[in-house]
Amino acid sequence: MEKVLKKSDLGQWVARLKDFDLYGPVRENNHWEFNQISQLANFPEDYTQVNVPLKKILLPNREVLFQFEDNRNGGPYLQEVLPEEREVVVFGVRPCDARGIVLLEKVFSSEIPDIYFERRRQQVYVVGLSCYPLPGENCFCLSLGGGPFSTKGMDILLTKMQSKYFVEVLTPKGEKLIKAAPEYFFNPTDKDQQERQQLERKARAMFTRQIEGVEKIWPVLSQMFESPLWREESYRCLKCGICTYLCPTCHCFDITDEISSTAPLQGKRVRVWDTCQFPDFTMHSSGHNPRPDKASRLRQRIMHKFLYFVETFGDIMCTGCGRCVSKCPVGIDIIDILNKVASHGA
């Protein structure tokens, strides 16, 4: 379903969504972050891309799995803690982040479903904002089958035009949101349609960064396990994990027990973000570490995204949002690395 919404009506519509928790991009220091908001009059002109991607709402940095308690005579007593029941609308999600959810779903909803993720996924409504102009200097979604107007993972995609938003309603969830204030949504005219298409074309022409020949990458990668490239490229890596923490698709976590009282024992089992870039991530209790150095960990990051995930799920686990490129403190550049990989195959 396609609609248009007057720019001035955005705030009215959002005000109608009282039953939801609303999230939208909020400026913090030097960047944008999805924070809870009470209203949304417009998307600020300088809104680019949030810093921590949407995954922070679906896979929060700390998720309580259950509580345990030693009730003196009966031994431990467990209490499952599931995510709160509350529906959340997130505004201004860029296509790359929305595609990130689709990839996360592959992991968390396949085989043994992860009920925490699933519950949150069900409750989250994604209202996207297409990318014109490109929000980031390192955007390269186009090389990975995405694009500045991609709708994957979205319930609604908004495109900012002259005086209105072009509204693509993509799922029943999206329809539900529109229904909250149907009077603000109109059918698009042909001109609207054309403007929308034109913007997309313009946006697609703006990309400065790209991978040449993505399709070559995974066959080449499978031959590159022992390549010296990993050592060279990882020399300056800080093993900080920013690249993965901020990645919309990275999802590694740790599970730990947090104790609030020792006597009687009381605590929570939680899962917290973790990353393959941390040295102890794979370290056995004995100290043996299958990925002992920065090179093997960088290799894991690239291989997981561009080879292993492809082998398992038939998709690349990177949406081209460019965060890891922009945010890496030492300029480790996945686009550059992939181009090098691709050129190995050439």
Next chain:
Amino acid sequence: MVEVEKIREEARRLLQEGQVRGVIGYVRGPQGVWAVPAMIRNPEDVDRLVWNPTCVHNLVLFVVEEKKEQARQKEPDKRPLAVVVKGCDSRAINVLLQEKFIEREEVILLGVSCENSGVVDKKKLLNLVPSQKIEEIVYGNNGHIVAVIDGERRVFPPEEVLADRCLECQANFPVVYDHFFGEKIKKEAINTSPGVDKIEKMRLEERRRFWEEELSRCLRCYACRSVCPMCYCTECVVDPISFAVEPTTTAEEKAKKIKWIEKSPLLSENFVYHLVRAIHLAGRCVDCGECERVCPEDIPIRLLNKKLEREAWRLFNYVAGMDSQAPSLFSTFKETDPEDFIR
């Protein structure tokens, strides 16, 4: 002016003569102008070395990493490392010397002057010239920074684009070095930080709110610690991710590891993490500003270190990294140390 050709010459000589096992310096990064750290091992690669206002990194970190790496080797390469150091970086070297982490002979310091200027804060510059293609960034006159954008030169006054730490820097040329490139133009030594001033002027609740807002964003990625050359500990006391497990570590030892804080990025835990780190860096932090630069959440952590830097000076006349022979801040005292806070 630092002539980069001279740095290259020296690096080439050192490598050709086999005097060093490598030269840690800056090279042009994959994203154009922005320099990145690199280790040059062959004389042929020396021409990759650059020196310009984007050379923000504190390369001493890689000295630390190399040291650890060599310690793991069965047959360590005992030759020294050459490393390019700015003023702040050289102070970091001094702290490492003071703490006997390295010996003076292990490094050949290629000192560079910050040209009476400093390094560029990428975020500041990108706010001024959004999404344009910057071709080159070089030093201009009087501390100005010149950026070539789409073939055009734009001159920025230092206060607009320099990193905060450089604006507040007290040693903009190395305090210890073997070779020196550029001129020693001494900037006014101002032990001030407008950022710290601002917080000090706040009321208590405002300060609390300020830090709560900032630290609540901390992801505990530990990038601030990973980048810090002073955080070279084998195992960090406040973080559960860098265990020093060796074959001889017993099960009991592992079981007895203290969890001073939880791994979860709870606000309280973030506070404790940053407070411990601040205390641990008191008298050791050389204000290279790297921790703040790398923080993906733009948390002004430097202001914690800066506060303690100020207090160490005010209370104990101590400045980190100036003298590799002096005892460190907390391993000495004076009879006259202030004690008016004690009852």
Next chain:
Amino acid sequence: MEHNPYLPQLARIISIKEEVGGARPIKTFHLELLNGHRFDFRCGQCAMISVFGKGESMISISSSPLIKEYLQFSILKMGRVTTALHEMEEGSIVGLRGPYGNGFPLEEWKGKNLIFIGGGIGLAPIWSVLQTALRQRDDFGQLTLFYGARTSQDLVFKDELKKLKETIPVYLSIDVKEPGWNEYVGFVPQNVLDKKPSPEKAIAITCGPPIMIKFVIKGLQELGFQDDQIFTTVENKMKCGIGKCGRCNIGHHYVCKDGPVYSWARLKTLPQEY
């Protein structure tokens, strides 16, 4: 209610046996699930044992699936969780979730000779197969056990081994000479080479320290075993047990669900990340 894969069931420790003392102690625990829960598994699978407040550890189930009264785990004291387990008493309650992993393809081995080759705590996963094969004696050909440890003290299941000797050939070994030891002295792979088990209709199942496995495989190949006749298990660090937390992978394989049992034919095609 939906299944929550992270929520353990409660289990009671019904017995604890000290197998090995000293600096690297091993204890065998028998657990029984509380509240009448069932736990079906295959040989070679493992389970996550929780000590609440300390965490979880992945441990191989060493009893046979045919035994319903209890689940057996033999645990080497390694760190936080395992130390806590070693400090527990009979009657204590722990958490248990699983079973995890693929397990051994016992069905395919029917009628074959099984050669078990274990080292140290590595006997645990093998033990489950061995016990099952003993219980379904007619389904299998000859059973042979090679087992070694650093000293005679470090051997697990000492009492059971004694009994076992009466039914099948058991070749024990220790690394260095000891007074009173009249069996093999030397490393396990050497013992295997010495005794020359025949590859004819045989399956070799080996588990132990990585270095031992490496040489056992080499030895078996020398003896003429094909890569698909050799099975081993891999230990990678695990947290979730269900292929999500991203830790235990070898290439695109998640050891917790695609492993830990691998034929050498399969394992050798995977990157060396274990």
Next chain:
Amino acid sequence: MNSEHEPKIVAFLCKWCSSAGSDMAGVSRLEYPSNVIPITVMCSGSVSPLYILSAFNLGADGVLVSGCHPGDCHYIKGNMYARRRMALLKELLPYIGLEPERFQMSWVSAAEGLKFTQIIKEFVKQLKPLGPQTQLRRSL
């Protein structure tokens, strides 16, 4: 704030002076509020800043570190190192917004039972109006 709040206080007392001083208060039957849990350490110089931060993290509303007067330290100069460390901590905590009253240091000799009680009394009095310390307290 709640004036009825009973603050939880941890006091790190050096064995030779301050702990003995608190014993002296006991021997002299000098009454003081029961809010303070004493933890006897060998020397004020052995109190790591970690202990103090951890005490706040684990729920203390106030922390006291007490040692021998300068020159009287059983270990000669442990208290002098403590003084330096604590001076910085004392500056740092209010900087992040923690009430300065919550962390105190004192010199109490083995004879100063009275001083010990006074310090505790005053500490409790100062902490009561502040209410519970929540800034560094871990809440799961």
Next chain:
Amino acid sequence: MRKKIGVFVCHCGINIAGTVDVKKVAQELSEFPGVSYTVDYVYMCSDPGQNLIIQKIKEEKLDGVVVACCSPNLHETTFRRAAQSAGLNPYECEIANIREQCSWVHKDKDKATEKAIKITKGIVEKLRWNEPLQPIKVPVTKRALIIGGGIAGIQTALDLANSDIEVVLVEKNPSIGGHMIQLSETFPTLDCSQCILTPKMVEVSKHPKIKLYTYSEVQEVTGYVGNFQAKILKKPRYVDPDKCTLCDECTQVCPVVVPNEFDLGLTGRKAIYIPFPQAIPATYTLDIEACPGVLPIACGKCWDVCEPKAIDFDMKPEIVEEKVGAIVVATGYDLYDKKNMAEYGYGKYPDVLDGLQFERLLSASGPTRGKILRPSDHKEPKEIVFIQCVGSRDPELHNKYCSKICCMYTAKHAKLYKHHVHDGQAYVFYIDIRAGGKGYEEFVNRTMEEEGVLYLRGKVSKVFEENGKLVVWGVDTLAGQDIEIRADMVVLAMAIRPSSGAEKLAKILKAAQDTDGFFAEAHPKLRPVESLTAGVFLAGVAQAPKDIPDTVAQAGGAAIKVVSILSQPELLHSPLVAQVNEHLCTGCSMCVDVCPFSALSIVEGKAKVNEVLCEGCGTCAATCLRSAIEVKNLTHLQVHDMLTASLGGLK
């Protein structure tokens, strides 16, 4: 295995039970993890109480015991002994102080009970991680090294030797005797210094238990209490004492004259000389600095005349090693350097003397055979000015401390002057008179009253020469007027400074100096003869300015301290010492810097604890950023868990 801990709660009659609900404490603790037995009892320290502990340790197979009772200062030893007698390691017994720190200081029973529970839980948590420890045993070498052969060193040596302890006495000068042998008569009794000292010196030289190294210096000391190794440098004296017959032929022929140290330059001596006739050892020394040359033998006159061929130009410095169990520093003092006192013309005018020079003038064996004559013209001074506190008590320019003995010896000097020069007039400038000592006040008073010495309260601003007189400008602060005295001689009571090599020696011994440079005592009141370094003791002025009686008393004190160590077959040292986690230590040496007892060093890049020296204060533990060093049984983990337990959990 997890520890089984027993908690024993004492009522202490009503002392505890009156304010603390002991039953509730026991009850709550019984539910605390790891506690397998609890009981309360009326008097835990009584025999039945102790027996209860012993019995329960055995019956309940307890691995640890917490007694919640009075201050550990009172009964920790009692209960540890009880625990030990039940077969428990004493360090598995801990005290929770719920009396002094709880019941006695609170009135509200509920609150006191709650607090007692928290305290006890904390201690249980601590005990959980306690390691069983054994006292550290250190074998002891039954020998002592004494550095400095003044009266302090001599007295200590004799006291020790007479207690059957072997002594190595090292003196840097050619003879022992120190400053006392230079003195004339000594206050307050005015007995002849040499007369009372020489017998002791002889005794030293004869004593079978004393090994004497004169003209020697300690170069290096390694090891620790009970087991020191000292390297001693024997400077060559070029004369073989065994062959030398003291015939004095050599000095007769020696052509070189240099100032005589013994007489503080008031006389000269030859390049080959005996410092003074009663020198011990009784032998000559060839001053190689002064001798025109050995190679090539430019002179050799002495060698020619020496009958027994005692002179040996080829003698080389020799280093000997001695093993000792304890060390006494008795290196005494030097006078404050002349250079510092230019305003008094000291060093410029020959008749401005320091106290020691004046002693030599007074001495019957001195340069003037006991007559008081001006060095410049050998005339008897008729007007003499003594100035006290020269360089002392002057924090701005000189030394801030009081040199303590000057008041007394100045009074002595003035008195003796009057004895010699009856018609002379003596003036004493003083700030105030410090005559705290038995008979001292009386001595000073007699000097003032009987001898008519004029005491002027005030400072001297300047001394200068004018027409053969020394003009002394001063103020009399009592009278409030300026004073000018035209004197024949001025005697300065120069400040006492630690002897010149003290700093070097302090480093060698790793013994601390105080801010004035004297050796620092471990505690100003309670451990005045012990240094900060275990096994190193102090005697005499090396520690602080003092007179002979005090010196001798301290020497005796030092001796008995040494005996108390060396009389034991082995030393027992508390095992509560620091330990290093080598995995974590980076060798930054911050702990080494802060350790007050120099117990730490860096060995192969890691901190290493000398368990004998470590006192377990934990300063290192708080300094180490990486928690790589901790004190046994009070580790970070223990503190952390105590905090967790006593703060009672989070909500």
